[in-house]
Amino acid sequence: MSNPHGTITGNRGLQLEEKLIFEQGVEGRCGVDLPDPPKVKSRMGGVERRGPIGLPGLSEPQAIRHYTRLSQKNFAIDAGMYPLGSCTMKHNPRLNEKAVRMPGLGDLHPMQPVSTVQGALALIDTLAHWLKTLTGMPAVAMSPAAGAQGELCGVMAIKAAHEAKGDHARKVILVPESAHGTNPATAAACGYAVEAIPANERGRVDLDAFKKELGPHVAGIMITNPNTCGLFENDIVEIGKAVHAAGGYFYCDGANFNAIVGRVRPGDLGIDCMHINLHKTFSTPHGGGGPGSGPVVLSAALAPYAPLPFVVHGPNGFRLVEEAKGEGAKTFGRLKAFHGQMGMFVRALAYMMSHGSDGMRQASEDAVLNANYVQARLGEVMTAPFPGPCMHEALFDDRFLNGSGVSTLDIAKALIDEGFHPMTMYFPLVVHGALLIEPTESETKETLDQFIAVMRGLAERAKKGDADFFHHAPRLTPRRRLDETLAARKPVLRWRPAPTERQAAE
Amino acid sequence: MRYLPHTDADRRAMLQAIGVPSIDSLFRDVPEAVRLKQSVDLPPQQGELEVERAIAGFAARNIGTSSAPSFLGAGAYRHHVPAAVDHLIQRGEFLTSYTPYQPEVSQGTLQYLFEFQTQVALLTGMDVANASMYDGASATAEAVMMANRVTRRERAVVSGNLHPHYREVVATHARYLGFAVDFLPPDPRANEDLAARIDDKTSCVVVQNPGFFGQVRDYTKLGEACHAKGALLIVVVNEIVSLGAVKPPGEMGADIVAGEGQSLGVALGYGGPYVGLFATRDRFVRQMPGRLCGQTVDADGQRGFVLTLSTREQHIRREKATSNICTNSGLCSLAFTIHLTLLGETGFTRLAALNHAKAAELADRLEKGAGVKVVNDSFFNEFTVSLNGKSAAEVAEKLAAKRILGGVPVSRLYPGRPELADLLLVAATETNTGEDMTALAAALKEAVR
Incomplete structure (x- = not known):
């Protein structure tokens, strides 16, 4: 088969081509040894599977090689700088992986009697205490499975609180245009209409215009702070007061909490609820897209409506409130099975205890320092849409590429060939051709200097009009640019045996 | 620092x-x-x-299932996970990468997602599966909401054999989106007549197989009844190992399968993170929630993979998205797919047979040796026993005091229903030894005496 590397195999040194498991399987091969099942009379009521499933058979060494080769086609934090704005790709300590696998944690069943899991409940309670202390909030709902489910939790609590007051007239949630897509999607999933919060020329909420949007029809607002442009909403306290005066609640999207941990308590800003992405701020691994974990801190006004279950202190140790009575009488319901993402709780607590109060404050400061360093050093060759210092991420627009024939996407793809993961592109939507760079506190000054040198080099090359170079990047990756239009137009979402092979077999 | x-x-x-x-x-x-x-x-x-x-101090205050005979199920099952699985998922290239939005440097994640989707489709007998959801409960709620979109109807019928937590999650979403749900009462003997509840306003019927109480049923006729009225059949599977032995939902006419994949590769971990499974028919793909990985070619014409059909998703569609879901359960889906690759056809069907044999042996031993009654007329690896009027919650505590995790009292999930108070859910897997069963039978006999 022809291939771009001119090798017989299609391999390229250490980059090995790897077929699908379905193309490698051989009937009768197996990667586990299991005993022969004793012969018993089936008690499955005559509902047995009749035909084969079609799963491929691989030995253990084949399987290990398969996944090892696949892993080598991935960029990762462990491999290099991953400056994805808004995603917070910071170091993932391995202690946390060791902790979560300890016997007595990794092997607990969620439905064990609570008398046998007092340590687990104590751990959840301890993490809850740290989260409440860091945010300055009186309560926290631990169960949401991810940030987006945390958003559901918060907005559901808001709606429950209005309904408990007999107020059914509030049909609108206000969301800025710069918000993550999950914010409007969440509001809609809770039965609300979404209206936009106006922004000013400084990339923040326009306070006066915002106040005019408020009224008895507004259930609440969802505002990210620091916002998605990487800026602190400096009118945040007035925003909170205004929404409360209008009878609404303040949902804070905590995706960017990592910028201010130990420096600002969101509770002091007048918020009513905020989800915390443990996989961002507290470094539980992103795992190629999940699982996340999204505990939600709640104000006293919203706390009674928290979802089931939750941990409480009892006379004989910790208890779980699992039904809608007693302490749980006003709950809005349940969001997932069992008690929450315990594996992420263990990792996050290990991360927090390692840093301690002082280390977390230092981490926030270093994250902000790194972003401002990048912003300052790239300011001469790239264009920033908003003046002044940023928080944990530096935002640029694509004016510096005007007339070059090179796009934000092209810059990102060229960056890949230099050994860096691209920054976030085309988000937030309020900035044209956005490039959002979040270095995190994990990077050394030397790595940042190299990144800056690369970005300067690429910006200068683009300005010289070498568009062709950019349009063909990346050149050195396991795959070059992929045809996403084809993928969407003729979706192939699973493997099927090739028709020719099947016909040949018949 | x-x-x-x-x-x-x-x-x-x-x-x-x-x-x-x-x-x-x-x-x-x-x-x-x-x-x-x-x-x-x-x-x-x-x-x-x-x-x-x-x-470690927190861990020491718990009794782990690996240090005591354990027969707990109810939606989370203890299975042996091959050592290779946990090693491979901790490779930094998998563990510390983000969602594969940059496909040129994410082919590893994308290829295993494509393989995962194929495996889930094969197990369930469906056309297509997504790249995973949070867990079985949220996948079930998403399935109901999808059925409402597909049928443009807003009334679901939910079996009394669906896991109570899953029922509660469906109820939560129903309350906020304003759709109706007809919840049938808990049904330990699987006698309910679901077909009678279907009318021309029904969007879907949700059943679980094996059911929460353990019964195995063929829902083919129910599927026909659904389709005759224009409704969809949703089949929930929360012990995925069962599909190595039980007729798959796709062969029963299911339109959507929602499942929990924890049994393959994923630690019990006190309830999460787990991996929700979601599969459906080709014609409903564009109404699916969650991420999808698809095949395409790169600039050199080589096969590659990308996330696709993202115009369904919140980051493109915002308030018009099919769901607010952003993440999937990436690393758990990796554990699932590696475990299933190691098992293959031979290992997976053998594992299922082994589980059924263990449960059949346990059912016999408890009926003969402990004097309790198995409620089910059929089961896979979990069944319900009736404790002769004794409180199952109290019995479970007595067993725990002897360091035996003997079963899940139904009353923990269905509180306040006296008719269910003496029912205990008992599961057996390949991890349970003969000595475990002897210990449980003896302790149970004493506790219900």
Whole structure:
């Protein structure tokens, strides 16, 4: 088969081509040894599977090689700088992986009697205490499975609180245009209409215009702070007061909490609820897209409506409130099975205890320092849409590429060939051709200097009009640019045996 | 602090390059009144040894299922996970990568997602599966909401054999989106007549197989009844190993399968994170929630994979998205797919047969040796026993006092229903030994005497 590397195999040194498991399987091969099942009379009521499933058979060494080769086609934090704005790709300590696998944690069943899991409940309670202390909030709902489910939790609590007051007239949630897509999607999933919060020329909420949007029809607002442009909403306290005066609640999207941990308590800003992405701020691994974990801190006004279950202190140790009575009488319901993402709780607590109060404050400061360093050093060759210092991420627009024939996407793809993961592109939507760079506190000054040198080099090359170079990047990756239009137009979402092979077999 | 690389000299040099005198100047947009002057009141940083010791202290106060005979199920099952699985998922290239939005440097994640989707489709007998959801409960709720979109109807019928937590999650979403749900009462003997509840306003019927109480049913006729009225059949599977032995939902006419994949590769971990499974028919693909990985070609014409059909998703469609879901359960789907690759056809069907044999043996031994009654007329690896009027919750505590995790009292999930108070859910898997069963039978006999 022809291939771009001119090798017989299609391999390229250490980059090995790897077929699908379905193309490698051989009937009768197996990667586990299991005993022969004793012969018993089936008690499955005559509902047995009749035909084969079609799963491929691989030995253990084949399987290990398969996944090892696949892993080598991935960029990762462990491999290099991953400056994805808004995603917070910071170091993932391995202690946390060791902790979560300890016997007595990794092997607990969620439905064990609570008398046998007092340590687990104590751990959840301890993490809850740290989260409440860091945010300055009186309560926290631990169960949401991810940030987006945390958003559901918060907005559901808001709606429950209005309904408990007999107020059914509030049909609108206000969301800025710069918000993550999950914010409007969440509001809609809770039965609300979404209206936009106006922004000013400084990339923040326009306070006066915002106040005019408020009224008895507004259930609440969802505002990210620091916002998605990487800026602190400096009118945040007035925003909170205004929404409360209008009878609404303040949902804070905590995706960017990592910028201010130990420096600002969101509770002091007048918020009513905020989800915390443990996989961002507290470094539980992103795992190629999940699982996340999204505990939600709640104000006293919203706390009674928290979802089931939750941990409480009892006379004989910790208890779980699992039904809608007693302490749980006003709950809005349940969001997932069992008690929450315990594996992420263990990792996050290990991360927090390692840093301690002082280390977390230092981490926030270093994250902000790194972003401002990048912003300052790239300011001469790239264009920033908003003046002044940023928080944990530096935002640029694509004016510096005007007339070059090179796009934000092209810059990102060229960056890949230099050994860096691209920054976030085309988000937030309020900035044209956005490039959002979040270095995190994990990077050394030397790595940042190299990144800056690369970005300067690429910006200068683009300005010289070498568009062709950019349009063909990346050149050195396991795959070059992929045809996403084809993928969407003729979706192939699973493997099927090739028709020719099947016909040949018949 | 071992994770933070900057020296004070680095920090000074960087502040100078920025042109500000101190870190405080970078926080100048924070209103003065809310700036914390010092660290919050929490303990200071600690070394790795001290933190490990502290976490181990929490662990020591629990009884883990690997240190006691355990027969717990009810939606989470203890299986042996091959050592290779946990090794491979901890490779940094998998563990510390983000969602594969940059396909050129994410082919590893994308290819295993494509293989995962194929495996889930094969197991369930469906056309297509997504790249995973949070868990079985949220996948079930998403399935109901999808059925409402597909049928443009807003009335679901939910079996009394659906896991109570899954029922509660469906109820939560129904309350907020304003659709109706007809919840049938808990049904330990699987006698309910679901077909009678279907009318021309029904969007879907949700059943679980094997059911919450353990019964195995063929829902082919129910599927026909659904389709005759224009409704969809949703089949929930929360013990995925069962599909190595039980007729798959796709062969029963299911339109959507929602499932929990924890049994393959994923630690019990006190309830999460797990991996929700979601499969459907080709014609409904564009109404699916969650991420999808698809095949395509690159600029050199080589096969490659990308996330696709993202115009369904929140980051493109915002308030018009099919769901607010952003993440999938990436690393757990990796564990699932590696475990299933190691098993293959031979291993997976053998594992299922082994589980059924263990459960059949346990059912016999409990009926003969402990004097309790198996309620089910059929089961896979979990069944319900009736404890002769004794409180199952109290019996479970008595067993726990003897370090036996003997079963899940139904009353924990269905509180306040006296008719269910003496029912105990008991599961057996390949991990249970003959000695485990002997210990349970003896302890149970004493507890119900």
